Amino acid sequence: MAHTQELRTLIARELPNLDLVLAWTGGFDPLSSTPLFITTEADLDRLAVGPMHVQNLAAYLPSLKGRKVGIVTRGCDSRTITELLQENLINRDEVVIFGIGCTGAVNIRKVRTAVNGAPVTDVEIGDDVLTVTTGEETHALRLQDVLMDKCYTCAGQAPRMHDHMVSERSGCLATGETPPSSLDLLEGMDARERFAFWEGHMDRCIRCYACRNACPLCVCKDSCVAQSRDPHWVDQSDTPREKLMFQAIHALHTAGRCTECGECERACPMGIPILAMKQALNRRIKHLFDYEAGMDQESTPPLFMFRQQEETIKERDAR
């Protein structure tokens, strides 16, 4: 793993000037990973980077504002950083970006489902095949089928901005045709079918708010309407209706801000395809304002401003 070694060297050089560096390390099994908060050189031994190291570390940045933080960043996650900068939620001079060229991120849930939830003892990544061992059995999964949604619409493997960049890189794991997403599925439904789809999925929502807390742009933190009594928009009853109400609020609140990093859906322990809601709103934002979140630090998110005449919205003729 030459690029991991290169990354270690880059971080070690910068570490004396930083309070901490956000990176990844392995988790409880070969498929899982966990964020690593590097404060000493000894921590670097545990650093690991690869398609299974999937958390969007930029989610921690707003809560670390005021400290000097290094962050290991892929292309997609750098869009989150851009968006956070656009919204003044972090300061550029407090963040040092260690860029890596991403080869694709594995959708861990898809892999676990493909092996029927069996305990995973080994994982090997080939050129286009993921070989997963569960005890006696080996499963060969086509990588193309088990990447995260965002990989199929990737806007660039390398971060859009960086302070240091790992030069060593390899190709992209996403090749060939894109498997249909939940959003594709939903767009083929009529309103009644769509509601039934969400009612079915929301039935198993446990309201843990992992989706909200993992979202790097959910910064209302302790004043979230999900629990507030004033306004009392969401009832604590655990009906699909109330749960869906929260998801609708979340999606609307991140419309035109969401970079589709997929943390909400990845974090959901119940595997509810909630990213589709944000994707749906982003499609409309793209259509109405010709805007994509987190692409340009100098631009203002469309719902952050008011223009009498929107360039891409055709006003009704008043005559």
Place this chain on the structure above:
Amino acid sequence: MSTARFLKARDIAPWLEELGREYTVLAPTRHGDTVVFREFEPERGIELDRLSTTPAKKALLPPCETLFEYATTKTDTPPYRTSIELRPTLPEGKILLFGTRPCDARAMQIFDRVYDGEQVKDPYYTARRNAATIVTLACSGQAGTCFCDRVGGSPVDATGSDVLLTPLKAGYVAEALTEKGMELMRDTAFMKADGLRQEALNVRNRILEEVPERTSFLDMERNLLSLFGDLGFWDKTAESCLSCGACTYLCPTCYCFNITDEPHGDSGKRIRTWDNCMSSQFTLEGSGHNPRPTKAHRMRNRIGHKFSYYPQLHDKTLACVGCGRCISNCPVSFDIRNAVACAIQHAAANAQEHAHD
């Protein structure tokens, strides 16, 4: 265990369907990519091959439960007094919980000490508890995140169960542990099979032999207490935590709840819902003061409650059954085993340092 009977795998679904007339039958079924406990319906099938994503606790502690309904009426002549009528809604009916794992069943006894204690009895909980029969399926082995053996349990532990099922080929040997279990096993779905008792025992022993030798988390309640002044340790432990509730809601032993009033016009209900001690709002007071203001405080309380506070109050029983759901479902793969092991080590180091003072 008094009697042993045999339950054929293919007889389970029809039997549960039949029982559905008398009981609310809860069993693990697939739901999307997850496995959840919910009311058994033949078309949903039953999933016994792996540990369910959600624990079985909802049978005794539903995620949302009405404590009472209320209705407000106003007199329409002076002096326009308002009167409020409260109608408590205690649960009724028998519950059959089928296919729990030993960890989940053991967790029920952890609830009992709190909800059905000497001083206080929770009427909603005890109504469900008394009406529930729990049929547990012994695990054939441990998953990577399992650690029941380190917290006082085992993959074949029968604690908290009314019936224990041991898997054999084509079915299960059922053994009753309580009067309720015996009553259930009178059903014709169970075939007489006293001869299989020894075989079931052998199977369980083989499963136990597979359990690795590793350090236990028992008897650490005092040691851990010495670490509670060291907030720096908890800061480091909690750094990656997102303060969501995946761990607490999927924990079979987490039992904290919230109570809220949900009005609809002049009437409404007071409900209690699962709550999450990892959220800052959990202890936030009306004045804005928060006794657990950071995730370090909250992590200390969560681990403290399970491995120190609860065992101090309840005969050294840990409030953790080692199911590992908090690990496998955490968005950042926080591993409570490492955290506790680290805390124990740290506490020991602190103690040694003090000894040298």
Place this chain on the structure above:
Amino acid sequence: MTSNPPNVYLPDMATIQEVIQETPAIKTFRVTLNNADRMQAFSFEPGQVGQLSVIGVGESTFVINSPPTRKEYLQFSVMKVGELTSRLHTLKAGDQIGVRAPLGNAFPYDSMRGRDIVFVGGGIGMAPLRTLLLYMLDNRAEYGKITLLYGARSPHDMAFSYEVEEWLQRDDMHTVLTVDNGTPEWQHKVGLIPNILKEIGPSPENAVAVTCGPPIMIKFTVQALQELGFGDEQIVTTLEKRMKCGVGICGRCNIGSSYVCKDGPVYTLAQLKELPGEM
């Protein structure tokens, strides 16, 4: 099968008999349970708390600040801070509220017999002290010297002013009042409670200090008491925490293994030192 246990979550409905505007932010409610038999049989000890409900809004915990020796009503004083207390403040005599009481433990008033008592109350923290003070005044001969130091932010933030006047007049207790910010008319002390306490300098000899107030005031009052020579067993405080169930189950008011709603709210400093510092 055992018979159903009493429903600990079901409030008694009660009628507000009188509302007293103590200060701009504090109102006192005198209530009676609607069920006359339950009201007649109601008994509690000084320091115990109750959960007051505005049905449809929620519940919150308040100390019963009338003494057990006076039984015609239950008195609660409420400072307006959040959703529930704001709604309580809109209620008038004749309105209905829910009461779950008594809950929690009491002041160790038995072991205080024969000893000198030093009360140190700040703001709304005077409410729980009032209960014990009135109880002691109703059983005056059983207690030694009684000193009361009561402080508030300003003269008009001082609750129970009608009683404070009487306490100042009594010759069987020593009452000292202080405010952080005085007015030209203010004839008492101006200064922070811990400082005034050191100035009064009560003797720790055969004495018990009872203190309640905002967390920061308690912290510095405890330090002042320690400087005066009060031991950990001689310092008693009563805590306020966010509570829901009130019976030691729901899990939010605990400090370590102790549940403030059930094992508290009254603790000696010696007891608190055994628990993690989560005030």
